[in-house]
Each structure stands twice: as structure tokens, then as C-alpha cells.
Amino acid sequence: MSLAALSLSGPALRRVSEAEDRPARDARWAGLMQAAQAGNSRAYETLLRECLPLLRAICRQRLREPAEVEDAVQDTLLTLHRVRHTYDPARPFRPWIAAIADRRALDRLRGLARRRGREADLDAAENLGVAGDAEKRLLSSDLRAAVKNLPESQRAALQLTKIEALSLAEASERSRMSIGALKVATHRAVQSLRRKLGGDP
Amino acid sequence: MTEPSAPQRFGPTEDLVSRLACGLRPVRRLPSPLLLLGFWTGCCLGVILLALWMLGMRHDLLRDAMGRVDLLHILSAGSVALLSGFAAFQLALPDRDRRWALLPLPAVAAWLATMGLGCVSDVARMGWAGLRPGVSLPCLFFILGLGLPLALGILWLTRHAALLRPAPVAALGGLSAAAFASIGLTLVHELQATAMVLVWHGIAVAAVTAMGALLGPRLMRRAGHADSSRSG
Numbered sequence: 001m002s003l004a005a006l007s008l009s010g011p012a013l014r015r016v017s018e019a020e021d022r023p024a025r026d027a028r029w030a031g032l033m034q035a036a037q038a039g040n041s042r043a044y045e046t047l048l049r050e051c052l053p054l055l056r057a058i059c060r061q062r063l064r065e066p067a068e069v070e071d072a073v074q075d076t077l078l079t080l081h082r083v084r085h086t087y088d089p090a091r092p093f094r095p096w097i098a099a100i101a102d103r104r105a106l107d108r109l110r111g112l113a114r115r116r117g118r119e120a121d122l123d124a125a126e127n128l129g130v131a132g133d134a135e136k137r138l139l140s141s142d143l144r145a146a147v148k149n150l151p152e153s154q155r156a157a158l159q160l161t162k163i164e165a166l167s168l169a170e171a172s173e174r175s176r177m178s179i180g181a182l183k184v185a186t187h188r189a190v191q192s193l194r195r196k197l198g199g200d201p
Numbered sequence: 202m203t204e205p206s207a208p209q210r211f212g213p214t215e216d217l218v219s220r221l222a223c224g225l226r227p228v229r230r231l232p233s234p235l236l237l238l239g240f241w242t243g244c245c246l247g248v249i250l251l252a253l254w255m256l257g258m259r260h261d262l263l264r265d266a267m268g269r270v271d272l273l274h275i276l277s278a279g280s281v282a283l284l285s286g287f288a289a290f291q292l293a294l295p296d297r298d299r300r301w302a303l304l305p306l307p308a309v310a311a312w313l314a315t316m317g318l319g320c321v322s323d324v325a326r327m328g329w330a331g332l333r334p335g336v337s338l339p340c341l342f343f344i345l346g347l348g349l350p351l352a353l354g355i356l357w358l359t360r361h362a363a364l365l366r367p368a369p370v371a372a373l374g375g376l377s378a379a380a381f382a383s384i385g386l387t388l389v390h391e392l393q394a395t396a397m398v399l400v401w402h403g404i405a406v407a408a409v410t411a412m413g414a415l416l417g418p419r420l421m422r423r424a425g426h427a428d429s430s431r432s433g
Contacts, residue, residue: 037230041225049215052215070213073214077214077218077221079364083364083365086231086293086361088230103295176423
């Protein structure tokens with residue numbers, strides 16, 4: 001099936017053609033991953049972009065909230081990046097990446113269940129009946145709760161880079177996280193806070 | 202109001218993909234589980250030989266042929282060590298079936314049966330007095346002393362499992378390390394009261410396995426962080 005034919009087809013036909021092309025696509029993905037292991041960043045980027053719909057579909061089977069699905073996909077990408085040397089090109093690529101995505105989605109689901117279990121209705125009670133600055137205190141309470149609910153790595157990254165305003169190198173040394181992981185964790189922490197506190201994404 | 206799918210199509214996940222791909226470094230592919238098992242077995246045998254060189258082989262082993270229980274014990278412990286090591290290396294990979302964890306179970310059953318056989322032969326030889334409970338601290342300390350450093354070795358070899366299924370991998374790794382240590386002990390230490398000593402082997406092996414399962418995931422994550430700091 002050519003690309004031109006794909007672009008001309010409707011969604012249903014496109015799905016059929018994708019199913020037909022699956023073995024070829026899997027072989028291509030395996031090749032791209034092999035190239036990525038050799039350090040080819042273009043092959044890696046192409047591969048990851050092509051895999052995103054599959055990753056989202058897998059994560060959606062475990063998680064309902066679109067934001068949680070997206071976080072699980074990002075977790076999957078980070079995990080995949082760190083264990084990319086474990087892929088054996090002699091084996092199909094799809095089960096490898098699918099297993100990682102399923103594991104990350106399941107972890108996120110468990111984390112959600114734990115967080116919900118910890119949430120107490122009385123959390124905001126301390127703010128009741130306070131005159132004047134009640135709204136401000138509620139906001140700061142929300143912020144504290146949101147920061148508290150961040151994953152540990154994101155909380156540490158936020159603390160070091162934004163609150164203590166350390167350089168990335170210093171923060172990396174203190175947290176034992178790589179600079180790349182630190183950047184991603186900070187970025188995701190800020191995003192998550194914005195989302196929870198109703199700011200613009 | 203914006204379309205909900207818009208931020209997903211050009212959102213932070215796509216940014217993350219670009220960031221991960223930017224400046225990608227080549228990686229050395231992980232050897233196959235079989236090769237890793239060969240390396241691991243070689244290391245363990247080297248450590249056992251070193252222990253033999255330092256502590257000396259059992260006198261009765263040099264003088265006589267090995268007893269039936271000793272031989273069975275070494276064979277079954279060897280099977281446990283190899284099969285649990287292989288299962289750990291398989292399970293450490295993302296796409297492997299979780300049923301690999303069951304691989305060492307028949308060998309573990311055989312090992313327990315050997316201990317049972319030791320008890321039966323003791324009863325036949327010494328009567329019920331042969332089953333008198335006792336404490337064999339040297340056995341415990343030897344297996345802990347040899348098994349724990351070896352367990353650190355296999356945790357290092359399977360550290361990529363930290364993000365996938367660390368607990369079963371660490372437990373299987375600990376079991377493999379402890380089984381190798383138990384073989385080492387059998388070659389060094391005379392089994393005067395077979396049943397009792399074999400039971401202490403079992404307790405020590407269970408302790409190393411449990412420590413692997415409890416502490417292993419944390420150690421693996423630390424090793425993984427050290428790796429990612431180096432590779433970026």
C-alpha cells in the first residue's frame with residue numbers, strides 16, 4: 001500500500017491497510033530501533049513518533065483520563081530511552097515496546113489508586129472559617145497538595161531547580177538524576193501543577 | 202474553546218520525543234540471557250574457587266568419594282543456581298513472559314527433596330535423635346557472606362530491570378547467588394549432621410533471596426540512575 005493510497009483512503013480503509021502492512025511496519029520499526037541503538041537520532045525520532053498512537057492506545061486500555069494517558073506515554077518514552085540497549089533486533093519490536101507501555105500505564109494506575117486512597121476530605125478543613133485571606137489560603141493549600149501529589153522525582157526536580165534555584169549541574173549532583181531527566185521532570189512537574197490548578201497548559 | 206485533541210498532536214509528548222532523540226548516543230546492546238548466564242556462572246565459579254583456595258577443600262572430600270546426599274545436594278543446588286539465574290536474565294527484559302519466574306521451581310523442589318532425603322538418612326543412621334534441632338551459624342554466615350556479594354553482582358547485571366519488574370528479578374538473582382554460595386559451602390564444610398546443616402543451607406538461601414527481593418529493587422534503581430547520569 002503506497003502512501004498516496006493511504007492519504008486518499010477513508011479512516012476505515014486506512015485501518016485495513018495498516019493491518020495489512022503490519023508485518024512490514026514491524027520489520028521497519030525493528031530496523032529503526034537497531035539504527036537508534038547505533039546512535040541514529042533521526043531514526044529514533046521517526047520511530048518514537050510513529051509509535052505514539054500505539055503507546056496511547058495501550059495506555060488508554062488502563063487509564064481513562066487523557067492527561068494520565070499522556071503522562072503514561074511520557075513515562076513509557078523515558079523508560080524506553082533508558083532501556084533501549086535491551087532490545088534485541090532479532091525479536092519483534094512491538095511486544096517489546098508494548099510491554100514497557102503496559103507496565104508504565106499499570107504503575108500510573110496503581111499510583112492513582114494510592115493517591116486517591118490517601119486523599120482525605122478534611123484536608124481543606126483547616127481553611128474553613130478563616131476571615132479575610134481564606135481564598136488565598138485555600139489556593140496555597142491546593143498548591144501544597146498538588147506539589148505533594150507529584151511523583152517523588154518531579155517533586156525533587158522542582159524543589160532543586162525552581163525553589164532552591166540551583167544550576168542544572170548542581171541539581172543533578174544533589175538528586176543523582178541526569179541533567180536530561182532533571183529537565184524532563186521539572187517540565188512535567190510544572191505542567192502537572194498548571195493542569196491541576198487550572199492554569200493555561 | 203480549543204479542540205481537545207490539539208494539544209495531544211503537537212503537545213509536550215512530541216517535545217519529549219525531540220528532546221530524547223536530540224544528541225542520541227549509541228548504546229552497547231545487552232548480551233543474550235544465555236551469554237549473561239555463562240558470564241555469571243563463570244564469575245560465581247571463580248569466587249567459589251577463591252573461597253576453596255583460601256579456606257581449603259573438605260578433608261573428607263579429598264579422602265573419599267562424595268556421599269550420595271552431598272552429590273545430590275550439589276546437583277540440585279547447581280540446577281537452582283543456573284535455572285534461577287537464567288530466569289532472572291530473561292525476566293529482566295521487557296518482552297519476556299512472566300512465567301519465566303517458574304523455571305527454577307522443579308529444581309527448588311528437588312533441592313527440598315534432597316534435604317528431606319538427608320533427614321530420612323539421618324533418622325535411619327541415628328534414630329530420631331538425628332533430627333534434633335540445632336543452630337549452624339557458620340553455615341548461615343558462610344552463605345550470607347558469599348551469597349550477598351554475589352547477589353550484588355547479579356543485581357548489577359540485571360539493573361536494567363529496575364524500571365520493569367525489579368522485585369522478581371532481584372529475588373531470582375538472590376536465589377541464584379545463594380545457591381552458588383551453598384555449593385561453595387558444601388565443598389568447604391563437612392556435613393556432620395546432614396539434615397540439620399542442609400536445613401540451615403535452606404534458611405540461609407531463603408534469607409539471601411528475601412534480602413534480594415527487598416533491597417534489590419532499590420539498589421537496581423541506584424545503579425540505573427548512575428548509568429543514566431553517564432549516558433544522558
